[in-house]
Amino acid sequence: MRFRWEFDLVKKTGTVFPGRYMLLSACCPDGESSRRIGFITGKRLGKAVLRNLVRRRLRETYRLQRRSIKPCLWLVLIARPTAVKASFHDLKAEFTALLQSAQKTICA
16 A cells, blocks of 8 residues: 555554554455555654564565455554564464454455
C-alpha cells in the first residue's frame, strides 16, 4: 500500500486482530482482486534504526507467507513496541496465526 486512503479504508472497514507484537487489520474490498499490505511502525518503537529493523522483519514474514494469502485481502500490520525485542521466529509465528484467523473470519 502506498496511499493514505488505502490505509484508511482498511482501518475503517476492516477487522482488527490483536497480537502480542503487532495488530493486523484486514479487509476484502469489493471489486478488488489483488492482495495488498501496508506496514506501520510508529515513533513509539524507538529511533529510526529500530523502526526500520522491525519493518524489514515484518516485510520478510509477509514475503514468506505471501502465497498462502487469499488474493483479495488487504492487510495493514501495525507494530507494537514489544516487536523491537521479539525474535524473527516469534514475529513469524504470530503473523502466521493472525493471518490464519483473519482469513477464516473475512474470507469465510
